[in-house]
Amino acid sequence: MSFMNSQDKSCAPHKHIRKCAGIPRSFLVEVNDPDRKGVMMDSSGKYVIPVMDADAYAIGKKEKPPFSPQNEPSSPSSSSSDPVPAALLCLICKDLLTDAVMIPCCRSSYCDECIRTCLLESDGHLCPTCRQSDVSPDSLTANTV
Structure with missing residues (x-):
């Protein structure tokens, strides 16, 4: 055995x-x-x-870095499938409005930082749209529309 x-x-x-x-x-x-x-x-x-x-x-599996953005944001002009309405774009930086505010003279909308910088750097606090002078950055109102 x-x-x-x-x-x-x-x-x-x-x-x-x-x-x-x-x-x-x-x-x-x-x-x-x-x-x-x-x-x-x-x-x-x-x-x-x-x-x-x-x-x-x-x-094989493609690894992504753990903290990379999922999709890179595309600029509004390059997106042909779903264009961003012009009312949602800042007239200064041409990007989506960030902390949107309206200027009292012509009721145009801008990013808060863009319009404050523009008014403070211009001679006589000129509105970039209607060119009215003496527009105070304190007179800006939040755009909630």
Whole structure:
């Protein structure tokens, strides 16, 4: 009577390979490596993986830096599919209004920082739209519309 040695390689447990069932053959790709990720065995005993998985495994996962912005903001002029209404753009910086305020003389809307800087740097506190002078930065009102 002979007992098997526990170190015998022929007794090593084999990897359990799933049988593919219900997947059309046209959706499968034959592979030679039974240790390949996602491998299954078809009804004829061949190793296969789904075509979609083969493409995905070939490309690999693309890592993103953990704190990168998801989508870079595009400028309003370059977005042709959904243009930003002009009423939401600052007349000075041409970007979306940030902390929108209205100037009392012509009721134009600007970013708060843009119009305050413009009024303080201009000679005589000139409105950049209607050119009225002596417009105080304190007279700006929040644009809630």
